[in-house]
Amino acid sequence: MKGLVLVLTSALLFTGCQTVAQGTTKVGDWMEKSSLNEFEQMTHKGIRDKFLWIEQQENGRKRVQLAKPLIAAKFGIEKRNVNSLFLVHYVNHEANFIEANRKIENGFYNSEQDLAAKYFVDQAKANGHEVRVYKSKISGRVNNGLVQPIKEINGASNLYDVDPVFVEYDKDKRVVAIMTRSWQTISGIGVDSRIYTNIYFGGDGLRWFENNFSNSYLSDNLLRVYR
Numbered sequence: 001m002k003g004l005v006l007v008l009t010s011a012l013l014f015t016g017c018q019t020v021a022q023g024t025t026k027v028g029d030w031m032e033k034s035s036l037n038e039f040e041q042m043t044h045k046g047i048r049d050k051f052l053w054i055e056q057q058e059n060g061r062k063r064v065q066l067a068k069p070l071i072a073a074k075f076g077i078e079k080r081n082v083n084s085l086f087l088v089h090y091v092n093h094e095a096n097f098i099e100a101n102r103k104i105e106n107g108f109y110n111s112e113q114d115l116a117a118k119y120f121v122d123q124a125k126a127n128g129h130e131v132r133v134y135k136s137k138i139s140g141r142v143n144n145g146l147v148q149p150i151k152e153i154n155g156a157s158n159l160y161d162v163d164p165v166f167v168e169y170d171k172d173k174r175v176v177a178i179m180t181r182s183w184q185t186i187s188g189i190g191v192d193s194r195i196y197t198n199i200y201f202g203g204d205g206l207r208w209f210e211n212n213f214s215n216s217y218l219s220d221n222l223l224r225v226y227r
Contacts, residue, residue, distance in 0.1 A: 032061050039064045041082045044177055044201035050123035051085060051199075073115045075197070078149045083202030086149035087116060092193040097157055100191040104162055104183050109195060111163040111181050116197045120179050121226045124168045129176065131226040134165045138213070138221050143180050145212065146205050149196050150184045159183040163195075164223060167209075175210055177201040 042048040055065045066077050070087070078088040091109055094100040103109075111117060112133065124131045140161030150158055163181035170176045178200045185193050200206065 032063075035064050036062060038080070038082055042080075042085075042201075043083055043203075046123040046127050047085065047120070047177060047199060047201055050119050050126075051087075052080075067119070070115055070119070075116060078196060083200065083205070084147070085199045085201075087197040087199075088149070089114075089116075089195050089197070090192060091195050094185075094191050094193070097185055097187070097191055100185040100193050101157060101159065104159055104185070104193060107162070111195065111197075117166065117179070120166055120168070120177070120199065124177070125226065127170075129168050129170050132167050132169065132218070133223045133226070134167065134218060135221040135223055136162055136164050138218075139163055139165050139180060142178070142209065142213075143182055143198070145208055146178070146180065146198065146200055148182060149198060150182060153186075156184055156186040159185075167218075175206050178205065178209055 036054070039048065039052065039054065051067055051070065052064055053067060055063045057063055064080075065071075066075060066087070073089075075087045075089045078086040080086065092100065092103065094103065121131050142165050143160035148160070150156075152158060160180075160182045162183060166179040167175055168177035168179075180198045180200075182196045182198060183193065184196065185191050
């Protein structure tokens with residue numbers, strides 16, 4: 001009798017393990033399919049193919065990854081969907097908020113010359129488009145009207161008006177992508193500074209920009225044009 005109970009118990013445990021494994025596999029299948037579908041449906045293929053790629057993993061699954069040079073430059077994917085891509089990049093460590101924010105506001109980090117900016121401009125030029133760079137004075141207004149990847153939390157300070165705004169225009173002078181930057185300094189042992197690269201290329205964000213920023217206002221705040 002004891003032997004029978006042991007056999008039944010072992011069988012139940014084995015069946016349970018199989019069920020858990022099957023459930024885990026199904027969840028993994030669903031996540032992979034969802035991620036790949038989202039990748040395929042991204043509305044700006046130029047940005048998608050410049051910034052992202054699909055890695056074939058050893059377990060046979062496919063995973064959407066950030067371009068290797070961006071990873072090497074310490075950028076990471078914060079969030080993505082069919083209409084936007086958000087990157088995060090750890091930049092600096094200071095003793096306190098005052099010093100951390102002072103450095104950011106004084107422009108110690110040149111976001112116009114970093115790798116994310118280069119990728120944004122390069123993909124636009126490859127498609128025969130142009131990128132207009134606008135002064136940082138409009139950055140706060142633009143960021144305020146668009147979804148942000150960072151939230152207001154205790155122990156953190158966020159800055160939205162420090163960096164230039166990049167806007168990609170197609171051959172018909174229509175806005176097809178916007179890239180802004182936002183900062184978060186967050187306390188731990190000292191204060192870490194992170195810059196977020198916010199790239200918008202679909203949905204209501206582009207229409208909102210066109211409806212709220214006149215051509216004359218943008219011209220008055222134009223820094224340079226990349227073609």
